[in-house]
Amino acid sequence: MYDLMIENARLYPMDGDAHLADARSLAVHNGCIAALDAHGPAREVVDAGDRVVLPGFIDCHTHALYAGDRMREHLMRLAGATYAEIARNGGGILSTVEAVRGATEAALVEATLPRLAALASEGVTSVEIKSGYGLSLNEELRMLRAIAALDARTPLEIYPTFLGAHAVPRGMTKADYVREIVDTMLPAVARQGLARAVDIFVEDIGFDLDDLRLIFERAKALGFELRAHCEQLSNLGGTRLAARLGALSCDHLEFADAEAIEAMAVAGTVAVLLPTAFYFLRETRKPPVAALRARGVPMAVASDLNPGSAPVASLLTAMHMAATLFGLEPEEILLGVTLHAARALGQEHCVGSLATGKRANFTLWNLPAPEFLMYQLGGLRPDAVYIEGRRI
Ligand code: DI6
Numbered sequence: 001m002y003d004l005m006i007e008n009a010r011l012y013p014m015d016g017d018a019h020l021a022d023a024r025s026l027a028v029h030n031g032c033i034a035a036l037d038a039h040g041p042a043r044e045v046v047d048a049g050d051r052v053v054l055p056g057f058i059d060c061h062t063h064a065l066y067a068g069d070r071m072r073e074h075l076m077r078l079a080g081a082t083y084a085e086i087a088r089n090g091g092g093i094l095s096t097v098e099a100v101r102g103a104t105e106a107a108l109v110e111a112t113l114p115r116l117a118a119l120a121s122e123g124v125t126s127v128e129i130k131s132g133y134g135l136s137l138n139e140e141l142r143m144l145r146a147i148a149a150l151d152a153r154t155p156l157e158i159y160p161t162f163l164g165a166h167a168v169p170r171g172m173t174k175a176d177y178v179r180e181i182v183d184t185m186l187p188a189v190a191r192q193g194l195a196r197a198v199d200i201f202v203e204d205i206g207f208d209l210d211d212l213r214l215i216f217e218r219a220k221a222l223g224f225e226l227r228a229h230c231e232q233l234s235n236l237g238g239t240r241l242a243a244r245l246g247a248l249s250c251d252h253l254e255f256a257d258a259e260a261i262e263a264m265a266v267a268g269t270v271a272v273l274l275p276t277a278f279y280f281l282r283e284t285r286k287p288p289v290a291a292l293r294a295r296g297v298p299m300a301v302a303s304d305l306n307p308g309s310a311p312v313a314s315l316l317t318a319m320h321m322a323a324t325l326f327g328l329e330p331e332e333i334l335l336g337v338t339l340h341a342a343r344a345l346g347q348e349h350c351v352g353s354l355a356t357g358k359r360a361n362f363t364l365w366n367l368p369a370p371e372f373l374m375y376q377l378g379g380l381r382p383d384a385v386y387i388e389g390r391r392i
């Protein structure tokens with residue numbers, strides 16, 4: 001006896017490609033997908049009425065936990081200032097660090113809940129959330145505890161990432177801060193089990209290749225998965241090194257070159273593309289999508305939701321932009337928010353497609369076809385969202 005049966009559905013399993021399945025039904029047991037094309041009794045039967053069923057979307061790169069806003073910086077940018085100029089003049093990430101340090105853990109959680117609700121309303125069932133606005137042991141731990149609280153407060157599956165190496169805090173040299181990350185912060189985060197992955201912002205205004213190596217080697221030894229922000233604003237070679245050190249994903253990649261792509265292809269690293277940041281910062285250099293495709297590098301798409309470069313609480317908007325701005329094909333984008341996003345989080349064994357044994361995270365849509373999500377912008381919502389077989 002199954003717990004739940006979805007019948008009469010157009011299933012798009014996203015299991016390798018983005019095609020329509022022959023199967024018309026999906027059975028759920030104990031929160032997992034028990035069978036496709038199942039028959040047999042179920043405690044609850046839902047007639048999908050020929051609607052589209054997709055795996056729950058996975059937003060695999062966000063900085064959704066923050067306090068305050070950066071509206072004034074955005075207005076400065078609209079008037080001509082660049083992201084890097086604003087950062088060098090004391091704005092940027094460090095201004096959000098001040099806001100986060102001034103907010104209670106409860107206030108951080110309350111500020112973030114509506115942003116997660118917005119993502120969930122679009123069919124997102126898993127969200128990665130990075131720390132990185134604390135920049136000290138205690139403040140980073142506080143952010144990670146708030147992320148754990150969000151996991152408990154929402155039905156969403158939350159994947160916490162430690163991004164201590166997001167910016168150098170005021171009053172410290174980069175070398176001293178990197179030493180603190182390696183010697184103190186990483187072991188403490190590992191001990192408390194507060195993050196699955198470790199991330200780093202590799203950029204002139206962030207961290208360099210030596211920092212990347214030090215932090216990744218320690219993080220790997222402590223059992224963390226590795227991710228990196230690379231080649232967003234310039235080409236420092238972060239992608240090549242991160243991929244060689246075993247990064248699950250390299251993210252942004254506007255300035256990635258052939259060597260970077262080759263290193264990702266060899267290592268099986270996922271390219272996480274973030275068109276909202278490209279759009280919001282009014283960048284002109286696009287990631288090398290054709291070359292990534294040609295070399296078979298799996299591409300994911302995420303919202304990058306953050307107060308500075310992408311205040312965009314909408315994965316559907318990121319998906320639409322991935323098509324119109326970056327030239328990804330609709331099928332690539334659908335895989336990019338399901339199977340490939342799961343891979344970027346090291347979770348492809350349990351989420352990201354409609355496959356037997358995976359968690360029963362899926363959504364029902366009244367659409368002519370899934371590609372419609374890359375056509376209409378705005379106003380699209382799933383009729384139902386299920387996480388581990390329960391409707392939320
Ligand atoms: N790259 C980004 O796009 C975000 N972080 C990063 O390293 C921006 C974060 C912010 O500006 O607050």
Ligand code: FE
Pocket residue numbers: 061062063229304306
């Ligand atoms: Fe980011």
